[in-house]
Amino acid sequence: MGNFKGHALPGSFFLLFGLWWSVKYPLKYLCRKNKSACYLGSRAGFQRLEFVEGIIKAAFALIGMVAEQFVPDGPHLKLYNYEEQHWDHLMNWQHATMYLFYGISGLVDIVAHGTNTLPVAVDRMVLSLAVFIEGFLFCYHLHGRAMLDVHVHQLLLFAIFGGAVCIFLEVFFRGSIVLEMLRTSLCILQGSWLWQIGFVLYPPNGSPEWNQMDHTNMMFLTMCYCWHYAFAFLILAVNYAIVRSFLLILDRLGLDEVTLPSL
Numbered sequence: 001m002g003n004f005k006g007h008a009l010p011g012s013f014f015l016l017f018g019l020w021w022s023v024k025y026p027l028k029y030l031c032r033k034n035k036s037a038c039y040l041g042s043r044a045g046f047q048r049l050e051f052v053e054g055i056i057k058a059a060f061a062l063i064g065m066v067a068e069q070f071v072p073d074g075p076h077l078k079l080y081n082y083e084e085q086h087w088d089h090l091m092n093w094q095h096a097t098m099y100l101f102y103g104i105s106g107l108v109d110i111v112a113h114g115t116n117t118l119p120v121a122v123d124r125m126v127l128s129l130a131v132f133i134e135g136f137l138f139c140y141h142l143h144g145r146a147m148l149d150v151h152v153h154q155l156l157l158f159a160i161f162g163g164a165v166c167i168f169l170e171v172f173f174r175g176s177i178v179l180e181m182l183r184t185s186l187c188i189l190q191g192s193w194l195w196q197i198g199f200v201l202y203p204p205n206g207s208p209e210w211n212q213m214d215h216t217n218m219m220f221l222t223m224c225y226c227w228h229y230a231f232a233f234l235i236l237a238v239n240y241a242i243v244r245s246f247l248l249i250l251d252r253l254g255l256d257e258v259t260l261p262s263l
Helices: 004-033 044-070 090-115 122-139 147-172 177-201 215-252
Strands: none
Touching: 004 044, 004 090, 004 177, 004 215, 044 090, 090 122, 122 147, 147 177, 147 215, 177 215
C-alpha cells in the first residue's frame, strides 16, 4: 500500500519482533551462561517459543497479504487489467510477495520446532532468504520516484541486506549472541525506519509535506537514520540490563528456576 498505513503495518511487525528478540536472546544467553539461575528444560522451553514465534510470524504475514490485496484501492487478486492493457497495482503485489516469503519462514519454523523433522539450520536459512527477497523486491520498487523517496528507501536497504547476511551467518554459527543481537538491532532499525518513511512521504493528519527535491532533507534523513540505529542499540542495552537484573534478583531470592509455560 502506497500510503502511511502501508508503511506503519510492516514497520509495526518488525518492531514487535525486534523488541521481543531484544528480550529473548539476552534471556537465552544469560540462562545458558548461568544455568544455576535459570532453568529452561534443556532448551525445550525456548523450542516452544520458536514454535509460537513461527505461528505469529505466519499470522502476521497472512494479515499483510490480505491487507495488500483487499484494501479499497487494492488489486483484489487481479494481476493484469485486460481492459486497459496494463499490470494492476504491482506495488501491492510486490508487498504481498514479500509477506508470502515471511509466511513461508513462519511455516518452516512451525515444522522445524514442532516436529524436529527438518535440519537444525533450515529455519535460519529460509528466514535469510525471506529478508533477501524483501530487499530484492525493494531494489526494483523505486523507478521513477522523487529523489527523497528513493533515498529513504535506499537507506532501508542497508538494514534489510545487513539483516539477510547476519541471519545467513547464523546458519553456520547458530546461537551466537553477537549475531543474534546484531540481527535484532537491524530488525528494530527496519521497523522504526518504515514508520519514519511513512511520516516523510505520507504525513498524517494534515502535517506539512517534505520537499522531495531538497538535498538538505536528504542530509537530515541520513543523519536521522543513524539516530534510529543508535536508538535501536539503546533498546538492546536497556533490555539486556533489565533481563540480567531480573535473573540476579531471582537468584538472590532463591528462586533458582525460571520455567516457560507448556503449550
